[in-house]
Amino acid sequence: MADPLHQFQIQKIVDLPDVTLPGIGPVDLAITNSHVAMTIAFVVVVAFLAIVTGGAKVVPGRLQSVGETLFGMIDNMTDSIIGHDGRKYFPFVFTIFLFILAMNVLGMFLSFTATSQLAITATFALLTFGLVLVVGFARNGLGFFALFWPTGAPLVMRPVVGLIEFFSFMLRPITLMLRLFGNMMGGHIALKVFAGFVATAVIGTAGAAGFFIAPLSLGMTVGLTALEFLVAFLQAFVFAVLTCIYLNDVVNLGHGH
Amino acid sequence: MEAEAAKLIGAGIAMSGMIGAGIGVGNIFGNFVAGALRNPSAAASQVGNLFVGAALAEALGILAFVMGILIWIS
Numbered sequence: 001m002a003d004p005l006h007q008f009q010i011q012k013i014v015d016l017p018d019v020t021l022p023g024i025g026p027v028d029l030a031i032t033n034s035h036v037a038m039t040i041a042f043v044v045v046v047a048f049l050a051i052v053t054g055g056a057k058v059v060p061g062r063l064q065s066v067g068e069t070l071f072g073m074i075d076n077m078t079d080s081i082i083g084h085d086g087r088k089y090f091p092f093v094f095t096i097f098l099f100i101l102a103m104n105v106l107g108m109f110l111s112f113t114a115t116s117q118l119a120i121t122a123t124f125a126l127l128t129f130g131l132v133l134v135v136g137f138a139r140n141g142l143g144f145f146a147l148f149w150p151t152g153a154p155l156v157m158r159p160v161v162g163l164i165e166f167f168s169f170m171l172r173p174i175t176l177m178l179r180l181f182g183n184m185m186g187g188h189i190a191l192k193v194f195a196g197f198v199a200t201a202v203i204g205t206a207g208a209a210g211f212f213i214a215p216l217s218l219g220m221t222v223g224l225t226a227l228e229f230l231v232a233f234l235q236a237f238v239f240a241v242l243t244c245i246y247l248n249d250v251v252n253l254g255h256g257h
Numbered sequence: 258m259e260a261e262a263a264k265l266i267g268a269g270i271a272m273s274g275m276i277g278a279g280i281g282v283g284n285i286f287g288n289f290v291a292g293a294l295r296n297p298s299a300a301a302s303q304v305g306n307l308f309v310g311a312a313l314a315e316a317l318g319i320l321a322f323v324m325g326i327l328i329w330i331s
Contacts, residue, residue: 005330077305081305081307175313175316175320178316178319178320178323179312179315179316179319181323182319182320182322182323183315183319185326186322188318189326225282234308238308238309238312239307240313241305241308241309241312245309
């Protein structure tokens with residue numbers, strides 16, 4: 001059976017000469033399949049929004065209402081979770097949601113899923129975590145550390161609860177990164193494993209049992225493909241919701257929102 | 258036992274952490290449906306909470322899954 005992990009390999013498409021950066025060392029600038037997948041996702045998002053808003057009418061057409069639904073969904077989300085100041089953070093959440101959604105969904109059509117690379121999900125998680133830190137310190141100053149001093153708990157318990165809060169805060173980028181990565185990688189491995197069963201049965205390696213294995217595995221592949229489309233949307237949505245919740249923690253710090 | 262076999266068995270055992278995630282996600286969706294049938298008018302407003310809860314429960318299973326994959330390919 002073919003290696004189900006082969007799809008996650010980074011392959012160079014156009015090899016460019018290495019560049020040596022001071023302090024970092026040699027950097028490989030080759031254009032890889034990962035670059036290509038992300039660029040396509042970027043172009044798709046920009047083109048989609050350009051088409052949708054190009055001929056905007058008061059009564060939206062079919063395409064325009066798709067764009068308006070996506071826009072309205074994230075707008076509602078930032079509004080209901082972050083509250084009054086939600087609009088300010090809408091561009092960040094919407095950008096990250098659309099980009100992840102485009103990469104997830106394109107992963108179902110291309111042979112490479114950009115979000116199944118740990119480096120890419122880690123970048124998104126660090127961006128979000130960094131924004132939360134910056135917003136937290138900019139809005140609250142050193143009052144940001146009140147996040148780790150739960151006034152609702154009894155005084156004796158506060159250091160302990162605060163320590164737990166601190167660790168769960170520091171774990172946020174890691175879980176954010178691993179959730180997206182794990183879901184995309186897991187789903188695509190399962191898809192390829194079942195597709196591999198079909199191929200194994202069809203070429204006759206499994207003998208007569210192949211007559212039962214092939215249709216069963218093919219049905220499973222079809223079902224899993226449908227599930228993967230759901231997961232592709234759900235994971236982008238969950239990433240956006242969690243970004244909103246983490247931003248809400250620091251935006252409405254101490255307001256008990 | 259050969260080291261390679263032990264590694265594969267270990268990877269399989271590491272995946273068992275996903276059992277807990279399965280129970281957790283099942284609990285969340287089951288309770289959501291139970292609650293939604295009691296008060297259908299409030300169900301739509303809680304869908305966001307539902308998916309966040311499911312995602313948080315699932316994250317722990319994903320940690321176990323990533324561990325298993327790391328053991329498998331290392």
